[in-house]
Amino acid sequence: MGLRENLQTEPVSELPLRPVVTIAADRTVRQAVESMQAEHIGCAVIVDDQQKPIGTFTENELVLLLDDCGTGVLNEPVGNHVSPAWAHVTETEPIARLLDEMQTRNVRFVVVCDEQGRARALSGQKGLMEYISEHFSRVVAVQRVDTPEYPESREGA
Amino acid sequence: MSDFTPQQPTADEFKDPLANYEPFVYEDPLERAIGEEPVGTIRHEPFTTIMPSTPIRVAVDLLAGLEIACLMVTDEDNHLLGVFTHRDVLDKVALNFDNLQESPLSDVMTTEAISVHESDSVAAALCVMAVGGYRHVPVLDENEQVVGIVGPQRLTEFLQEKFQQLA
Numbered sequence: 001m002g003l004r005e006n007l008q009t010e011p012v013s014e015l016p017l018r019p020v021v022t023i024a025a026d027r028t029v030r031q032a033v034e035s036m037q038a039e040h041i042g043c044a045v046i047v048d049d050q051q052k053p054i055g056t057f058t059e060n061e062l063v064l065l066l067d068d069c070g071t072g073v074l075n076e077p078v079g080n081h082v083s084p085a086w087a088h089v090t091e092t093e094p095i096a097r098l099l100d101e102m103q104t105r106n107v108r109f110v111v112v113c114d115e116q117g118r119a120r121a122l123s124g125q126k127g128l129m130e131y132i133s134e135h136f137s138r139v140v141a142v143q144r145v146d147t148p149e150y151p152e153s154r155e156g157a
Numbered sequence: 158m159s160d161f162t163p164q165q166p167t168a169d170e171f172k173d174p175l176a177n178y179e180p181f182v183y184e185d186p187l188e189r190a191i192g193e194e195p196v197g198t199i200r201h202e203p204f205t206t207i208m209p210s211t212p213i214r215v216a217v218d219l220l221a222g223l224e225i226a227c228l229m230v231t232d233e234d235n236h237l238l239g240v241f242t243h244r245d246v247l248d249k250v251a252l253n254f255d256n257l258q259e260s261p262l263s264d265v266m267t268t269e270a271i272s273v274h275e276s277d278s279v280a281a282a283l284c285v286m287a288v289g290g291y292r293h294v295p296v297l298d299e300n301e302q303v304v305g306i307v308g309p310q311r312l313t314e315f316l317q318e319k320f321q322q323l324a
Binding site: 002003004030033034036037042059060062063064066067068070071074099103108125126128129130132133134135136138139140141143 | 184185221222243253255258280
């Protein structure tokens with residue numbers, strides 16, 4: 001099947017999924033940033049005591065906060081600075097639904113939940129690009145990138 | 158002086174050097190589009206450039222005000238020196254912002270940015286994102302000057318246009 005059909009039929013669990021960084025709402029922004037730094041990921045998922053997501057805190061919120069308030073905001077509860085729009089899907093839903101959520105809500109990250117609604121993983125733009133490139137590995141994996149447009153010296157004699 | 162006289166093959170002796178050439182066969186039109194259409198056909202504007210001497214607080218203010226995730230750092234001739242992204246803010250700036258905000262952007266920008274040329278194929282941009290792991294891919298012209306930027310959102314728009322064209 002082609003990419004279009006696979007997006008409609010394959011589940012989110014087929015995407016490359018990232019380990020989710022979760023944090024309680026009463027933790028500080030600083031703690032969220034430190035967790036995100038440690039896991040090299042741009043999103044922390046704010047969860048309740050049952051590990052169910054109630055929002056996200058992303059690099060975007062961090063930039064806006066620093067611009068507005070400086071580092072004073074780092075000691076505030078992260079629950080006060082939840083992303084205005086965030087998205088979640090279950091791992092059994094089709095990938096097209098994740099894509100639709102990303103575009104409709106204009107978000108970069110999507111929280112992937114299990115059937116009980118608990119945050120299980122993170123996906124989004126990067127995972128989608130990897131999934132798409134796997135469909136076209138014959139033309140994508142062979143690319144040489146970051147080479148000059150023209151060779152700096154002649155080859156041969 | 159050599160007495161060598163090249164011998165021309167006869168019509169029966171001539172062997173076509175391309176006799177064994179097998180052109181690449183695309184599995185579907187979308188693969189062909191990704192393999193052959195240039196990056197320049199993906200929407201790569203608007204984009205924002207900034208000088209490396211700019212104070213970090215100005216760069217953060219630009220990211221916030223323009224609601225973008227990447228600034229391309231260029232010299233006076235619009236040649237790419239690096240990028241400054243949301244990830245740089247998270248990793249290098251956030252926890253020390255008060256001390257860093259007047260420092261030049263060159264102290265914290267990412268210098269090893271991978272770029273593509275507008276004549277490269279869409280597959281090259283996808284390779285940088287998916288294989289290289291870079292979300293933002295600067296686009297250069299043949300003079301190595303910045304002419305745009307592509308990312309997952311713009312590439313997804315390109316694919317959706319192709320879905321509609323090829324439906």
